[in-house]
Amino acid sequence: MPAESPSVPTSRPSRNFIQQIIDADRAKNPQVVVHTRFPPEPNGYLHIGHAKSICLNFGLANEYEGKFNLRFDDTNPAKEEQEYVDSIIDDVRWLGGDWEDRLFFASDYFDQLYDWAVKLVKNGKAYVCDLTAEEMREHRGTLTEPGKDSPYRTRGVEENLDLLERMKAGEFPDGSRTLRAKIDMASPNLNLRDPVMYRVKHAHHHRTGDNWCIYPSYDYTHGQSDSIEGITYSICTLEFENHRPLYDWFIQQLEIHPPRQIEFARLNLSYSVMSKRKLLQLVQEGHVAGWDDPRMLTIRGLRRRGYTPEAMRAFCERIGVAKFNSTIDMAWLEDAIREDLNERAMRRMAVMRPLRVVLTNVQPGEPLELEVPNHPQKLEEGKRKVKMGREIFIEQEDFMEDAPKKFFRLKPGGAVRLRGAGIAICEEVVKDKEGKVAELKCSFNPDTTAQVDGKKVKGTIHWVDADSALDCEVRLYDHLFTVEIPDVAPEGGSFLDNLNPSSLETTIAKLEPSLADATSGESFQFERVGYFVADSVDSKPGKPIFNRTVTLRDTWGKSQRK
């Protein structure tokens, strides 16, 4: 093995702040293992922000040869459902997250949690409080004023134990009593002002059924669940930073394995909204067709849109991890999927807005039999047979009557290459009664390299044989919102005012016949148009429906729009 040239410094890949923390821990103690977890609440579908967290947690475990758990934070039966559990499991797996045999539920720990609560009561660290929700709010104080002690704060241990037992036994109605940690009502951190550990909730839980009528709060559950599972790095988003002292407090009082909580900034993407509440609103008010609408940045929506796990992971890798509240440009997401699909998507031809072209010197009933490569950069992908008869369709926008000099496509008297077929010269423009271009008559030369007027033909356009073309529904998706930050709305308005009215355009396109065999979820590049995927819900055998995943980069179009 040749020695490394000293003149070339080994460039260490840059490490995010969490990796740096772990590196430092391991430098001090080589024994430390990395054990992370992804802890969703099963009260909705996962979105791309969760993907960032999954990739982070799973990626860390992978990198340090540690472990990764999937654990549901199911402490609020009022909001949680099995349906969400199932979809989350499916999405995490699709993304590539592997929890092996470590699929857990916080509800698995309800007994242990209760025993620990009893211990805290016995140690004088928790008490049963009879304040109503409203009274508790009044006692809590404000951001600038300390709170007042609850009158029940000084209840004796025996009474607390008895009351807690009876809460659990179902003697009290919802909301009548809580178990609270006895910390400090004057703390500047409101989370430490005697936070609720248990509330009475006579509700059916998707896993524990009717076994419980008191349920532990997030704060009392999360850290201990981490501890039970032997989690070493409990990674969560920034809004939990204020909860860390409480997280640590419970662990310390209970004298159990202490995981370390580290917070990072959640993902924001331009032209989109990310909160569960808003996504839910989009679905419920019918602004989109459902949680898996391809315009939604839910994992399910992205899957249906044609995003691949590889592209999602590459995206998450690229955006990095930090504590700065940033907004990533949607273009990065689009770039990630282009990069992936450019490699793996087979090329096909499809015309979105057809314009009929008659090739005057091609004989009717004697179509040409052509062979076109499936992937020009990867000839090993082979070729497919494509027929070309006397009549074909080209894209309306590939013809211009009064074309600017830099227009390399078809114009009256001009020449263009028909991809994989030959050169067409526009001899005649046929118009309808309104004066709109209805049809073109072109002469055709099957020599693709033929020169015209001594010059080689610069432009190449795609086309589809009119006779054998498939009429298929194609859905052209665009950003769901018209502005970068949809939450910035006009006075009195909401993010809904920024909805993009043309985020979905449905068209019946002309596709080359081989596309009839597309299998659900299969991606293609429609040459010069974009990447498309056969819709996994609405496609029928032999009759696919395509969703546009993303357009191709279009520097010419962009320069024209300016």
Next chain:
RNA sequence: UGGGGAGUGGUGUAAUCGGUAGCACGACGGAUUCUGAUUCCGUUAGUCGGGGUUCAAGUCCCUGCUCCCCAGCCA
């Protein structure tokens, strides 16, 4: 106005003990091209402000500014 966090080109993200501000994406320009795609090459532009310490400050000290989070029996 209490407490907890955060500010590096257009957007993200690095910079070891205080030692050449790097990388990616975008934008712009060019080369190649049977996809105005891809690929390749090049250019562009940054340490929130003001003081201070120092031979040397993104980094240390002081001070100011801006943004985010917290007053659920949600997570």
